[in-house]
Amino acid sequence: MSGHTNDVLERIERCERELQALRGYTKALESGLHAVVLFSPEPAGLLKLWEGVCKAYSESDAPGESRLHHMAVRQAMDTIGDHIRHAVSTQRKWHN
Numbered sequence: 174m175s176g177h178t179n180d181v182l183e184r185i186e187r188c189e190r191e192l193q194a195l196r197g198y199t200k201a202l203e204s205g206l207h208a209v210v211l212f213s214p215e216p217a218g219l220l221k222l223w224e225g226v227c228k229a230y231s232e233s234d235a236p237g238e239s240r241l242h243h244m245a246v247r248q249a250m251d252t253i254g255d256h257i258r259h260a261v262s263t264q265r266k267w268h269n
Contacts, residue, residue, distance in 0.1 A: 206253065216260040223257055226250075 213219045227250050232243045 210260050220257045
C-alpha cells in the first residue's frame with residue numbers, strides 16, 4: 174500500500190476509536206441521567222425545567238455544526254423529555 178493509503182487508514186482507525194470513546198461517554202451520561210430522572214423527588218418540576226431548556230435551544234447555540242448534529246440534539250432532547258414525562262406519569266399513579 175502507498176503511504177497515502179496508510180495515512181488514510183490510520184485516520185479512519187483514529188476516528189473509529191474516538192467514536193467508540195464518545196459512545197461510551199454518551200452511554201455513561203445517559204445512565205446517569207436515567208438515575209436522576211427516576212429518583213427525582215419532583216419529576217413535574219424537572220419536566221417544566223426541561224421543557225424550558227428545549228424551547229431555549231437554538232441551532233445558533235452550536236454554530237458551524239451540521240444539520241445532522243442539530244437533528245441528533247433535538248432527538249435526544251425529545252427522548253429525555255419522554256423519559257421525564259414517564260416518570261411524572263408513574264409518580265402520579267403511586268400517589269393516587
